[in-house]
Every structure is written in C-alpha cells, then in structure tokens.
Amino acid sequence: AAAAAEEDWRTCDPLVPSECGLPFPNNFWLAANGLNFSSETLPADSTGQRIDVKAGGWVGAGLDGFGASGPIQTYFPNLNTSNLPHWWNVERSMDADCPSLLLNIATGERMPHWVELDHASDSKYPDGYERTLLVWPAKRLDDGATYVMAFRLLTNNQGQPVTTSPAFAALRDGHTTGDPAIETRRSRYSSVIFPALQKAGVSASQLTLAWEFTVMSTKAQTGRMLSMRDDALARTAGGIDYIITKKTEKPSASIARRLDGEMKVPWYLNQGDPGQGARLMIDPSDPNKAVYNGEHWIPFIVLIPESVANGSVVGHPMSYGHGLFGSRTEVTVGYLDEEANTYGYVLAATNWLGLSETDEAAVALMISESLTNFAMVPDRCHQGMLNALLLMRLVSSARFIADPATQPMGKPTINPDQKYYYGNSQGGILGTVYMGLSTDVTRGVIGVGGGPYSLLLPRSTDFQALFDVLKLRYPNPQSRMLLFSVLQILWDRLEPTGYINHITQNPLPNTPVHHVVLHYGLGDAQVTWLGAEFVGRSVGASMFESNVRERKESLYGFPMLHDNQTVSNTNVIQGWDFGVPPVPEFNLPPNDKYDTHERTRRSVFAQEQMYRFLSSGVVYNACGGPCKS
Numbered sequence: 001a002a003a004a005a006e007e008d009w010r011t012c013d014p015l016v017p018s019e020c021g022l023p024f025p026n027n028f029w030l031a032a033n034g035l036n037f038s039s040e041t042l043p044a045d046s047t048g049q050r051i052d053v054k055a056g057g058w059v060g061a062g063l064d065g066f067g068a069s070g071p072i073q074t075y076f077p078n079l080n081t082s083n084l085p086h087w088w089n090v091e092r093s094m095d096a097d098c099p100s101l102l103l104n105i106a107t108g109e110r111m112p113h114w115v116e117l118d119h120a121s122d123s124k125y126p127d128g129y130e131r132t133l134l135v136w137p138a139k140r141l142d143d144g145a146t147y148v149m150a151f152r153l154l155t156n157n158q159g160q161p162v163t164t165s166p167a168f169a170a171l172r173d174g175h176t177t178g179d180p181a182i183e184t185r186r187s188r189y190s191s192v193i194f195p196a197l198q199k200a201g202v203s204a205s206q207l208t209l210a211w212e213f214t215v216m217s218t219k220a221q222t223g224r225m226l227s228m229r230d231d232a233l234a235r236t237a238g239g240i241d242y243i244i245t246k247k248t249e250k251p252s253a254s255i256a257r258r259l260d261g262e263m264k265v266p267w268y269l270n271q272g273d274p275g276q277g278a279r280l281m282i283d284p285s286d287p288n289k290a291v292y293n294g295e296h297w298i299p300f301i302v303l304i305p306e307s308v309a310n311g312s313v314v315g316h317p318m319s320y321g322h323g324l325f326g327s328r329t330e331v332t333v334g335y336l337d338e339e340a341n342t343y344g345y346v347l348a349a350t351n352w353l354g355l356s357e358t359d360e361a362a363v364a365l366m367i368s369e370s371l372t373n374f375a376m377v378p379d380r381c382h383q384g385m386l387n388a389l390l391l392m393r394l395v396s397s398a399r400f401i402a403d404p405a406t407q408p409m410g411k412p413t414i415n416p417d418q419k420y421y422y423g424n425s426q427g428g429i430l431g432t433v434y435m436g437l438s439t440d441v442t443r444g445v446i447g448v449g450g451g452p453y454s455l456l457l458p459r460s461t462d463f464q465a466l467f468d469v470l471k472l473r474y475p476n477p478q479s480r481m482l483l484f485s486v487l488q489i490l491w492d493r494l495e496p497t498g499y500i501n502h503i504t505q506n507p508l509p510n511t512p513v514h515h516v517v518l519h520y521g522l523g524d525a526q527v528t529w530l531g532a533e534f535v536g537r538s539v540g541a542s543m544f545e546s547n548v549r550e551r552k553e554s555l556y557g558f559p560m561l562h563d564n565q566t567v568s569n570t571n572v573i574q575g576w577d578f579g580v581p582p583v584p585e586f587n588l589p590p591n592d593k594y595d596t597h598e599r600t601r602r603s604v605f606a607q608e609q610m611y612r613f614l615s616s617g618v619v620y621n622a623c624g625g626p627c628k629s
Helices: 002-009 090-094 166-173 186-199 218-235 328-332 334-343 360-369 371-395 398-402 431-437 453-459 461-473 477-494 496-502 529-538 604-616
Strands: 072-074 100-104 113-117 133-137 146-152 207-214 242-249 255-266 286-290 295-305 316-321 345-350 420-424 443-447 515-521 566-568 572-576 618-620
Touching (some): 072 477, 090 100, 090 113, 100 113, 100 133, 100 186, 166 186, 166 207, 186 207, 218 255, 218 371, 218 431, 255 371, 295 328, 295 334, 295 371, 316 371, 316 431, 316 604, 328 334, 328 345, 334 604, 345 371, 360 371, 360 461, 371 431, 420 431, 420 604, 431 443, 443 604, 453 461, 453 477, 529 572, 572 604
Parallel strands (some): 443 515, 515 572
Antiparallel strands (some): 113 133, 146 207, 242 255, 255 295, 566 618
C-alpha cells in the first residue's frame, strides 16, 4: 500500500504544473534501481493510450539515469528568451550573469548550452501556443554525472518577472507543505542543490526554477552493443562464412566489378524480420548484456574500382554507411564510384538494420500505433551496426582478399594495411557510433551527420510526414515535445550520444583510439548543421578560422586553426556555404527547395581533404579559405 501511495504522488512533478512529465530529465523519477517514472507520467495519445514504460524498456531495463544530450525541457508562460543563450551565441551560457545555468554538481563546472522555444507546431497554431523551453547541451554531458539545471531572474514578454510555481517556491523559500513530492527532496535542495548554485554565484532567492538529473552510466549506454561486438568477434575469430551470389562486370565506367554476396553473422535479435516485436535477446541476469541467438545470412555489396583492378592505384577497403531508410545499393551511385576510382576505395556496404528500407513500414506503423514498441528501432540498429563492423572484418580478411571473385584481372585488389569508414546522412549519424566501436578502422569521415536524433528530427524534411502522424496522435505540443526526450533515452544506446565521447578521448574497452573529420553544409534540410556542431564539440574537433557561419553564429567551443595549418591525428570539423537562404532560427525544417544535403559530398575539396586524412591522418583546409563549393 505504501509503495502504491508513493507511486501515486511520484507520477507528476509539481515543479511545472502545466505538464505532468516536466521538468525533464529529472531525478524526481530516478531511484536506486534505475528510472522509475510511470506510464501516467507520460502523455496519453488522442485515444487515451499510454506508453507502457516497463514493456517498452524504460523501467526495469538497466537504465540508471537519463540521456547525455538532452533536450532538457521545462515551461515558463510567455517567456522572453532575448537574454538567454541561443545557438548563435552559446558563449552567453558561460557568463556569470546568464539567466540559465547548467552545472555539474560534483565539479562545479558550468556546461555550455543553448535554448529555444518550441516552434514545431507553428503551422497549426500560427497565433502561438504554450511553447516548451528546450535546453540543448552544446556538447555531450558526462556519463554518471549529476547536473543542476537552474533559471533565475526570468522575465516574460511584458517585462514582468516569471511567476515561480508554488512547489518550487516552497522549496526555495522554506515553506513546509504536506506534499511528499516536495518534502522528500527538501533536504537534497538545502544541503546539495542550493549550496552548489550559491558556490557558482547564484543565490536561491534569485531562482525561478532549479532541479537536478543524473546521466546514465557508460555501461547502460554501451553495454549491450559492446557485449554483442565482443561475442561476435570471438565467434568469428576463425573467419566469417560468405558466398558471392552475383558478379557484375563493368557496372559503370569507374567500377571493374560489382560483387553481391551474403555473409553469415551472429544474431542477437529475437527474430529476423523487422516488426513491432523485434527486440534484442537480453541476459536475464544483466539488462545491459545482449545474448547470442543463432546466425543469419545478410546481404552485402563490394565494388572494385577500375583503377584498383588494373593496378594503377592501391586499393583499401572502405565501409560505407547509407542514408535514412536506404540500403546498401546507395554505394553504387555515380559520384561515389568515381571518387572510389580516383582514390582507390574498395567500397563495401550492407543494410543498416533498424533504419533501412526494410524497416520503414514497421517504423511508420510503430509511430502511428504504439510508441511502447519504439525499442525495436535502437535494438535492430544494434544488429545493423554489428553487421557493418563484421563486413569490414570480412572484406579485409586473407580469405576474401585471395578470392578470385575479388580479382577481376587476376591479382589482389584489397590492401588491408589501411581501412576506412565513410558515411553520409544517416551513415554520418550512425558513423559516429561505428567510429566509437570499430576495432579495425581508426579513421573515418562523417558526412552531413550529427546528433542527437531529438535535435535533428524536428528540423528535418525527411521526418515531417511521420511527425504529422505524431501530431495527430499527440495534439498537445508540450506533451509531444516531451516524447522526444523520453524516446532519446532508449536511442542513446545506439546513436551518437552514447558513443561520441569514446571516439578519441575515452576509448571503450579493447577498442583503439579513432579520429574523424566531420563535413556539414549550411542550409541542409535533412540533417541540421547544429547536430554536426554538437558532435564536433563533443569529440574536441578543431575548425579552420575561415569556417563558414550560419547567420551570426559565433562558433563557440571550437579551437581555431589557421587556414594554412596542417594538423595530424586530430579531429576536425568543416562546413560549406552554398549561398542558399538562411535556415529558420527555430526547430523547423528549412525550405527543401534550397536543400544542400547532397552537395557537400560532391565537393572536390571535400573529397581531396577526405583522401588525405584517411590515407595519412593529415588534415588541411582544402578550400584554402571559406568552403563555398
């Protein structure tokens, strides 16, 4: 009975009375055994259906904290954000008088961030609505760390102070209540949260709202994928079985031979096909460990360039990652085979399960019927990531190199001394995961990628059709935005947030140090450049001093290189400006009439920079100044 009573008062946090699940993320819903919000904490859809947080994998599934990338969400009526940090002036968040403060409690470190009011429902509510305030960490937060999100001296658009909620006022001003949702954390506020803020120069009397949240542990984010990778590599230590199902001679002027094949991979899902019930098989004694469930044959394509086949260029294997709801056949598009022929890339591709063409119908059905089944996406992405890792292991193996099918002119075409990764769009997004996990590839180029997905999707024309379905199911904009933070928690296990901190600075166990170059384009209507900047800051990437800028952005957080500098064994981010109109300032997609998504990868400067980096580890500004083409 006592447990039921606690569950009842812990359903909604009274700090933000307008929406049950705000503010979020929030240690109000974190217990010693993990996340403990209830299905009633989350919004019901238009039919009254709620997400089942236990069946869906949020509660009781090894999640010991919240996401490391946001969005952090709350609500203040009619808020004036002019004095707050935005994406164009992130440095404002580090000022002593900034009205918003994201603070690491243990270290006292201020974390750079930017805020925006939700505008994703402007088309339906042109006169405005109760806009959620979204806070985006400018770089990834630390695993296992606890943060305070605080706001002070806020004003509304009439210049009046924003009213503090009764619940927070009671905590701030020492007024005792009979509400356990307030009283059970009073001592935490008085002994930890308020003193930490005071030490940072913020007195409790100034506060409009403050709360704390803890980021998931590394194991909670990476444990399942690591267990799969290590188990699969052990099982395939003697080699990976494969068959070549088709050989196509001269499929294009640049390619000598296309190989279609299948390889046999260890399988960790409960079923082979996509579907609402697709899940990883999990160790009953460890919710962060996936277990082996037999083997499956999966298709792949390998392209051997003409220059490599005739021996004029040395061929090195390159794993290629395709775009959203695409397939391995993307590797055959014209610009890429020409680039491979110029630089000697033996291209290898498979379907990135979870978000490939075979998954599109299942994902659409899940969004339209039940978000309880959202775990099918990151779970199948785990298997897709493993397949991509194993494909590189296969194509760089002695058996594959010696296979006559890979030798159009009777001599070896694959030199495994160097192995590369390249991906665009979703292949750039998930490519950051690949580069945090690969034991074979240590250099990769991330084309028009970024993260987290919760930042990318509202700003993407690719997502708008599915977003419209979500808007019909969840007509309240505040409720709908909350779902992005909730879904992001599960996604972190297989998206950039969970792995970008391990690419270079803090490698995962039994994993080498990796380096990446990130390319992005202003005006991208499919993957916002803001996601690339988040990844770039998180991996410690440098930037050339002439780097292009969207509107008036300051490019805060990037060590600047002189345009004539050459650097080695480091991470670099570079943007392109193709002269298209500025993107919206808010979380809305740009006009796809001016979409630059496909243009960066076709820039000769991007291709030249990529080759030099992949082949030697050296990065230079191939554009010589701002990249305009």
